[in-house]
Amino acid sequence: MSTTKYTKIGIVGAGSMGSMMCQLFAEAGPEVSVFDVKCGNVDTTVGMAEKNPKTKGKVKGYKDYEQFVMSLPSPGHRLLVFSITHGDPTDQVLEALRPHLAKGDIILDGGNEWYENTERRQAQLKREQNVDHIGMGVSGGYQSARHGPSISPGGDSAALKRVMPLLEKVSAKDSQGNPCVAPIGPGGSGHYVKMIHNGIEQGMMGAVAEAWGLLRFNLGCELDEISEIFEQWSNTPELKRTFLIDIGVDICQKRDPSLGKTGASDNEEHVLSTVADKVVQDADGTEGTGTWTVAEAARIHISSPTIAASHFFRLASADRTARLKIGESLNLPPPPITPRTTLGKDEKSQFVEDIRKAVYAACLASFTQGFQLIARQSQKEEWGVSLSTCLKIWRAGCIISSDGLLDVFQPVVADFDSKPGNVNGSAVGNEMAKPKDASATIPAHPHLTSELAAAMPSLRRVMLWALERDAHVPTLAASLEWIKYVGAPVLPTMFMEAELDWFGAHKFDRWDSDAGRFGGQVKKGSEHFEWSPA
Incomplete structure (x- = not known):
């Protein structure tokens, strides 16, 4: 089927992500009908659109499923975008919508969904109503949902072809102007790639947070100083334009005069000084992708300690009550409010550089483990996922975007994709052409191993420093051990x-x-x- 020009689409879900996507799609051209079970979300989204000259009159709200679907083009030409919670909520919405769907309609599920749920819905909708369901990973959070996310759609090739022009229009664009979206493959491959993206993200976030802790609690750096350090790191070849480093620059310097005294005398008005040390997103069950990635690594036998260590670090942080109780028994010292270091200026500068290289090594490890997961599962499911395509769509608009890190992996994934049977399903049905373990070639690539070897001495020095001072570095430590054992004779x-x-x-x-x-x-x-x- 040929590509389709959509002049009006429907968006189901008007929360933080859905409301932003309404504005994004409306600015890109089509009119938008929006529905949400929470009527207040619909009113807020429409009101937001009315304040923007580019979207005024283009977003209409509906609080009834039938009226919502009737507002869209004729049956067979309708495009519905889901931005709702994974699991049962998505199934409930589908059940409510199914009486109104017709052959040729397409659903783009933009939630963080478990890929097997996506494949179950694809099979049922195709079999019973000839409706296409595309699992569409949307990366970058609500900020990118407004201005252009990284998108990883997976499903029927003909349906993907119909929606690609619109997705290319609304997606993020890399530094060369290329859209950060491409068909990933059949079945649940799009949601699988997004799940692994979030796993890589967790590994990177753990490394950056632990580096921040070393700078703040052990080297005595004030928040504005750390902001400057992060800015310097983002201008180095290895960490060039790394999103998580870049937003750290802003986070460390952001002030709010209304906050008043927080107890950190040198950072009284910094918003970061008011943030409690609890990451509950995984522990409260609202986000599944990190948990799934760790479980998936165990299921398909890919050693992924960088990702797992960061995930478990987050889980332990969530229950502050338990931590305080355990801490009383262990008699662990808290980090100093006004930290001090005995290092001289030159020694401090050198150690800051060691921390930067340690973060770089851990991020390389996280990406490597993520690419291995995608490669092995793609081989197992015969999806034919191109790692070069993953790298392409992660260039902008997503949390793990990093020119420096992705430049390192460019030749690694290009060599992987060039091997017979790794992509495009060329080995399907041909056992002789299938590599026994395609994923094993990724960490063995000389371009990657040379970078890890160069960063390893700095990572070792950081670990020794952290051990002597009881600093919290589980992600960095797991990365060092992974580098040590993954190639050990x-x-x-x-x-x-x-x-x-x-x-x-x-x-x-x-x-x-x-x-x-x-x-x-x-x-x-x-x-x-x-x-x-x-």
């Missing part, structure tokens, strides 16, 4: 293998066998020893 896991054989007869490979010398396939060994006769 010998590991102490031989003892673990022996114990597994002792109590479970799980077998092992001998050093003098081909599997022991060269590795071979990932499969159970052929040897067993009766360590203690049963």
Whole structure:
């Protein structure tokens, strides 16, 4: 089916993301009908549009499903964009809308959805009503939803072709003006890529937050000074235009004179000084992607400690009551309100540089682990996802955008995509063409390993400093260990293998066998020893 010019679309969900997307789509050309089960959200969204000359009169609100759908073009030519909570809420909305849907209609699910839910809905809607359901990852938060997000749509190729012109118009644009959207692949691949994006995001956020803690609590830097440091980091080749560093510049210097004294005498009016140390987004169940990414890493057997450590750090932070109670028993010292350091000017400058390189290494680790997850799952599901496409859509409009980091991965993913069977489904049905473990080639790429090796000495020094001062660096520490063991020629896991054989007869490979010398396939060994006769 050819591409379609949509002159009017419907958006379901007018919360922080949906209300912003209403303005974004309306400015891009089509009129927008908006529906939300919370009538107040509809009124707020329409009122917002009426205040903007570019969208005035182009956004109409509806509080009834039937009237909402009737306001759209004729059956078969309707485009509905969902911006609602994953799981049951999406199923409930679909059930309410299904009597009003017709063959040829398309749904773009812009929520953070578990990819198997997306595939279930795709199959049911296609089978029963010939309606296409596209799992559309929308990255960048509500700010990008207003000005242009990174978009990862996945589903039926013909349906994707129909919506791509509009998505290209509303998506973020990279520094060359290229749209940060592209078809990801069939089925739930679009939502899967967005899920892994959020996992990479968590790893990066952990590294940056831990770096901030070292600068603030251990080096004695004031918030304005940290803002300047972050700005300098964002101008280095390695971390050039890294979104999470860039917004850190703003966060560390933002003031509100109405705040008054907060207890931090040198930062009385800084908004950051009022923010409690609790990340509840994952612990309260409102966000699933981080949890799913960690579980997915375990399920498909990809070592992802950078992502996992940051996730568990966030979970531990959420219950402040428990932390304070445990802290009383452990007698752990709190960070000083007015921190001091004995380092001289030159030593301090060098250590700040070490922290920068440590953050760089951890971010590389987080991206590598994320790319491995996408690569292995794509191979398993025969999605044919191009990692170069993922890199393309992450160039702007999303939380993990970073010119410096993504430049490092450009040759890595290009080489991966060039191998037979890794993308475009070229190995489907051809067992000989399928690589045994395509994901393993990513961390082994010399362009990546050379960067990790160069940053590793700084990461080690930061870990030693942190250990001596009880600083909180789980993400950075996990990244260092991952770099150390992911390419280690010998590991102490031989003892673990022996114990597994002792109590479970799980077998092992001998050093003098081909599997022991060269590795071979990932499969159970052929040897067993009766360590203690049963």
